[in-house]
Amino acid sequence: MLIMSCTTVMAQTFTDHVRKDGNGKATVTITQSADVEKLVNSRPALTEKQKIAEQQAEAARAAKEAKENKEREKAREAISNRPQHSGGTHASTSTNNDADDNDMNIPTVDMRKKMIRNGYKVTGYRVQAFAGRNSKADRIKAESVGNAIKMKYPDQPVYVHFYSPRWICRVGNYRTYGEAAKMLKLVKGMGYSAATIVKGQITVKGGQ
Numbered sequence: 728m729l730i731m732s733c734t735t736v737m738a739q740t741f742t743d744h745v746r747k748d749g750n751g752k753a754t755v756t757i758t759q760s761a762d763v764e765k766l767v768n769s770r771p772a773l774t775e776k777q778k779i780a781e782q783q784a785e786a787a788r789a790a791k792e793a794k795e796n797k798e799r800e801k802a803r804e805a806i807s808n809r810p811q812h813s814g815g816t817h818a819s820t821s822t823n824n825d826a827d828d829n830d831m832n833i834p835t836v837d838m839r840k841k842m843i844r845n846g847y848k849v850t851g852y853r854v855q856a857f858a859g860r861n862s863k864a865d866r867i868k869a870e871s872v873g874n875a876i877k878m879k880y881p882d883q884p885v886y887v888h889f890y891s892p893r894w895i896c897r898v899g900n901y902r903t904y905g906e907a908a909k910m911l912k913l914v915k916g917m918g919y920s921a922a923t924i925v926k927g928q929i930t931v932k933g934g935q
Contacts (some may be wrong), residue, residue, distance in 0.1 A: 772906065797863060852907035852928035853886070856914050856922045857896040861889070869894040883910065900929035 857872040859865025873887040873896045886897045888889070898914060901907040907924045914922045 731878040851895040861892040869896040
């Protein structure tokens with residue numbers, strides 16, 4: 728009886744390995760049917776535990792892929808739903824270079840949203856209807872005062888602006904103190920007893 732030690736070689740079947748010629752070694756000839764060849768060289772059948780393990784691994788891979796796809800979809804939706812910022816503003820603004828202790832040298836908002844065409848700067852007066860502090864409540868108050876005056880006197884320009892540390896509401900562009908005094912009386916008549924007249928740069932139409 729010839730006993731041979733066989734070593735499994737990658738990409739070779741058991742019978743191929745046995746049939747391989749070698750220097751100084753005997754040659755083995757194997758003759759068998761195709762069915763026997765298949766039976767000898769086939770991989771061992773998977774055990775029940777191995778089948779379950781493979782199924783679990785496949786299920787885990789599928790779950791991981793589904794989770795990654797869901798996260799990518801959420802990321803795309805978040806990007807597509809991101810609000811687009813408009814380059815516009817909600818109120819027209821202008822810059823006044825007023826000179827009353829720099830009190831009027833601040834950006835202003837014309838509550839009428841109406842620009843003075845061909846306007847230019849001169850020294851004049853405005854009625855200050857409200858002066859608060861740097862708070863949300865005072866900003867709301869300044870805008871409320873401005874809206875009330877605008878509704879009462881739509882022909883008068885109303886300015887609401889912030890000059891650190893306070894919110895301010897002013898009315899008009901008056902060349903003389905007397906004109907400002909008339910408007911001051913009307914504003915106080917609306918209940919704004921703290922209203923006053925301030926001097927500084929105003930905007931007037933060309934030819935005035």
